Amino acid sequence: MFTETLTGRKKQRHERVARMFFGLMTAAMVIPLLLIVGFVVFKGAPAMTWEFFSTNPRRGGTAGGIWPALVGTLYLILVSLCISAPIGVLAAVYLNEYAKENWFTRIVNLAVVNLAGVPSIVHGLFGLGAFVYALHFGKSILAAALTLAIMTLPVIIASTKEALASVPRSFREACWNVGASRWQTIWRIVLPNSISGILTGVILQVSRTAGETAPVMLTGVATFKAIEGGGLFLYDLREQCMALSMHLFYVRTQASGAPEELSYAIAATLLGVVLLVNTTAICFRVFLRARKKW
Amino acid sequence: MNARKKIEVSGLRLSFGDKEVLHGISFDVYAGEILGVIGPAQSGKTSLLRCINRTIEFTPGARVGGRIAVDGQDVQHVKDVHGLRRKIGMVAPLPVGLPLSIYDNVAFAPRAAGARDRAWLDGHVEQCLRQAALWDEVKERLDVLGTKLSGGQQQRLTIARALSHQPEILCLDEFSIAIDPVTTMRIEDVLKELSRDMTIVLVTNLVQQARRLAARTLFLWNGHIVELDRTEVVFSDSPGDRRTYEYVNGIFG
Ligand SMILES: Nc1ncnc2c1ncn2[C@@H]1O[C@H](COP(=O)(O)OP(=O)(O)OP(=O)(O)O)[C@@H](O)[C@H]1O
Ligand SMILES: [Mg+2]
Numbered sequence: 001m002f003t004e005t006l007t008g009r010k011k012q013r014h015e016r017v018a019r020m021f022f023g024l025m026t027a028a029m030v031i032p033l034l035l036i037v038g039f040v041v042f043k044g045a046p047a048m049t050w051e052f053f054s055t056n057p058r059r060g061g062t063a064g065g066i067w068p069a070l071v072g073t074l075y076l077i078l079v080s081l082c083i084s085a086p087i088g089v090l091a092a093v094y095l096n097e098y099a100k101e102n103w104f105t106r107i108v109n110l111a112v113v114n115l116a117g118v119p120s121i122v123h124g125l126f127g128l129g130a131f132v133y134a135l136h137f138g139k140s141i142l143a144a145a146l147t148l149a150i151m152t153l154p155v156i157i158a159s160t161k162e163a164l165a166s167v168p169r170s171f172r173e174a175c176w177n178v179g180a181s182r183w184q185t186i187w188r189i190v191l192p193n194s195i196s197g198i199l200t201g202v203i204l205q206v207s208r209t210a211g212e213t214a215p216v217m218l219t220g221v222a223t224f225k226a227i228e229g230g231g232l233f234l235y236d237l238r239e240q241c242m243a244l245s246m247h248l249f250y251v252r253t254q255a256s257g258a259p260e261e262l263s264y265a266i267a268a269t270l271l272g273v274v275l276l277v278n279t280t281a282i283c284f285r286v287f288l289r290a291r292k293k294w
Numbered sequence: 295m296n297a298r299k300k301i302e303v304s305g306l307r308l309s310f311g312d313k314e315v316l317h318g319i320s321f322d323v324y325a326g327e328i329l330g331v332i333g334p335a336q337s338g339k340t341s342l343l344r345c346i347n348r349t350i351e352f353t354p355g356a357r358v359g360g361r362i363a364v365d366g367q368d369v370q371h372v373k374d375v376h377g378l379r380r381k382i383g384m385v386a387p388l389p390v391g392l393p394l395s396i397y398d399n400v401a402f403a404p405r406a407a408g409a410r411d412r413a414w415l416d417g418h419v420e421q422c423l424r425q426a427a428l429w430d431e432v433k434e435r436l437d438v439l440g441t442k443l444s445g446g447q448q449q450r451l452t453i454a455r456a457l458s459h460q461p462e463i464l465c466l467d468e469f470s471i472a473i474d475p476v477t478t479m480r481i482e483d484v485l486k487e488l489s490r491d492m493t494i495v496l497v498t499n500l501v502q503q504a505r506r507l508a509a510r511t512l513f514l515w516n517g518h519i520v521e522l523d524r525t526e527v528v529f530s531d532s533p534g535d536r537r538t539y540e541y542v543n544g545i546f547g
Contacts, residue, residue: 101354174390174452176349178403179380180457188402193393 044264046129052265056226061247066266068227071234072141072241073273076216079145079208079237080152085202087149088156092198095157096164097186115154123151124215132219142237144220152205159201163194194215196288203281207274213245221246223254244270264276300325300463300493301346305360308341308350315341317517318360323463328485328494330441330508330525332501334396334541338517339497340387344464346495347382348375364506365461383456387468389448391440392455396423397430399440403459418458425488426454426463427480446473453481457488464488470503482507501542505529513538 045252051065095112099105127147139142169192175185191198222240236243248266251258301323308316314327315338323329331339344350348369362369364381372378380403392399400419401409410416419436423429425442428450432438440451449472456464466485471477485494485507498504504511504525511528513521513535521538533539 092387170386170388170390171392173349173352173386174455175394175402175406176352177347177379177384177386178406178455179376179378180374180403180406184406188406189394 037271040264040267044266044268045263047259047261047265048268051186055268057224057247061224061251062258062262064268066244066247068225068268069233069242069244069247070269070273071227071243072225073210074099074242075141075235075241076145076148076221077210077273077277079141080148081202081206082210083090083146084152084156084205088153088202089160089198091153092157092160092164093186093191096161097182097190106238112154112157116158118151120151120212121214121218123147124218127215127219138238139220139222139240140238141220141235141241144216144241146194147215147219148209151212152209155205155208157204159205160194160198163197163201164190166197167193194284199284200281201290203277203284204256207277207281210274210277211245213249213271215242216243217246222248223250244273298325299323300365301495302363302366303346303360304362305340306345306362307359308338308345309357310353311355311420314346315517319362319514319517319519321512321519321522323493323495325396325493326489326491327488327509328496328507330496330504330511331497331514332499332504332511332541333514334515336500337514340467342514343384343495345498346463346465347379347384348515349379349384357408376407380459383459383461383464385449385453385456385464385466385469387471389445389452389472391443391448391451393439394418395437395440396440396443396451397436400454400458403455407459422457423451425457425484426450427477427484428454446477450477450481450504461492463493463495465497467497468499470498470500501529513541514540 005278053069053070055065056068057066078287095105099108113199118228124147127150129144131137131146132139135143137146171189171193173184175189176182180188220240221243223242223246225240225242227234244266247265248270252263299322301324304320305318306316307318307322319342322418331342333339341350344353346362346364346369350356350358358370364372364378367380392402394402397419397460400422401415402413404418409418420429420433423432431447432443440448443451449469453466453469464485469481473481482503485496488494494507496504496507508525510523511525512519513528515537521533521535522535527533528538529542531539533542539545
């Protein structure tokens with residue numbers, strides 16, 4: 001019967017060691033993360049008042065709030081999302097569902113993979129040349145958001161393709177067999193079953209753009225631009241804006257005499273924005289997972 | 295024998311890349327008959343079916359030569375390939391419940407073809423599920439996901455879906471792989487019933503199944519037709535080809 005053998009016991013010991021090892025590795029990853037977040041929040045907390053979030057910076061950034069930078073970052077995220085998400089998702093649907101396997105699609109796929117690895121400062125330079133000068137958008141939210149969109153597109157395409165590819169081929173074949181067109185198959189079966197993966201990929205990319213400094217600095221972010229008055233459309237897309245990442249850099253390096261907690265408070269806010277976006281992604285995923293169909 | 299030809303296959307060649315899988319095969323399927331197709335693994339049975347409804351097109355690198363006609367019309371030149379596919383019910387070897395409710399699984403094809411009338415759909419879904427011997431097991435829970443059914447139930451759901459677009463031809467590819475013998479028998483009875491007004495191509499690994507159901511049996515081997523004759527002849531002690539006798543009696547190496 002199932003008596004415990006020597007090899008069995010040895011196996012169990014190996015199992016325990018492996019589990020401990022992987023657990024330690026996880027801890028090695030999580031602990032620094034918690035330390036960073038804790039440290040930043042702890043140092044920045046004294047400066048994080050209502051006034052800090054809701055007013056313009058004063059005295060060259062050494063006092064006052066971060067309201068325009070916060071709004072600017074949200075603008076950049078939203079506008080670049082509106083550009084890159086539809087294009088990226090549609091391109092991925094084309095590449096994964098329609099494109100025939102030939103030299104052209106192979107080149108496109110190769111380009112997608114390689115573009116994902118281009119450093120962001122290079123994208124910034126491209127945006128400066130293409131959008132700011134060649135297309136005469138000037139330094140503006142539009143140019144900066146376009147630059148961010150170009151930067152995130154390859155990754156959105158890659159993650160969307162992966163999500164689409166995770167839908168079993170047998171589902172598609174079953175649809176084709178009953179005379180459904182490619183589009184009917186995609187709309188009724190493929191997209192509903194990959195949407196959670198697609199959205200997660202898109203939103204995670206968006207959270208990455210939130211922290212980008214180099215590309216937006218070159219294409220549309222100003223060091224100082226106050227917002228007067230309220231209103232829904234606080235910024236015009238043709239104007240420059242402020243951004244949290246850039247503001248942090250400026251306050252820390254250029255504005256002499258800024259209190260230390262100010263830069264930590266900005267960093268904590270930036271972290272908060274990223275966390276907020278990621279949490280949305282996770283909630284989406286949990287919500288859609290619960291309805292996952294197979 | 296009813297002599298009207300439902301499917302005519304002539305000189306059909308199929309290759310994947312530079313590997314030829316079907317080497318110019320020709321045969322006819324008569325309206326209203328059950329044609330059994332037997333043959334060892336890799337002989338090209340599934341590929342043959344996929345040529346008939348042209349889903350072979352979805353495989354990159356597949357090249358088809360020769361001619362297949364359904365109701366006298368060359369499938370390569372039909373105007374509406376989706377209409378052609380609806381004319382042919384296809385049951386794949388492994389059950390595929392689409393990630394939709396049981397009801398929507400069966401209503402999928404009619405809806406894709408434009409059906410919207412709820413009352414008609416209700417009746418139609420019930421009829422298809424009854425024909426596939428599944429109705430009694432699922433009538434209480436038509437809104438459950440098709441993927442939550444057991445393997446055998448999903449296979450019958452696949453059959454119901456293949457019937458849902460009211461095909462004139464039914465192609466079954468080793469449909470009994472995932473079903474228990476009792477259900478298999480029930481479905482075989484259904485097939486006999488359906489064959490009164492449907493043409494059935496029955497690909498099967500169980501040679502006895504072909505013997506039970508088919509009027510004629512085609513023995514496909516390595517992309518060649520070894521023999522096509524009345525089932526009694528194929529299963530007799532002296533079929534036209536030695537290899538047929540050996541395969542049918544399990545001597546084949
Ligand atoms: N998508 C494909 N790409 C390349 N080769 C393929 C593809 N599908 C089938 N083949 C090849 O075609 C040949 C015939 O395969 P097919 O599936 O038609 O055989 P089969 O008679 O249905 O076998 P089985 O009884 O195992 O289902 C095999 O050699 C197989 O490797
Ligand atoms: Mg097969």
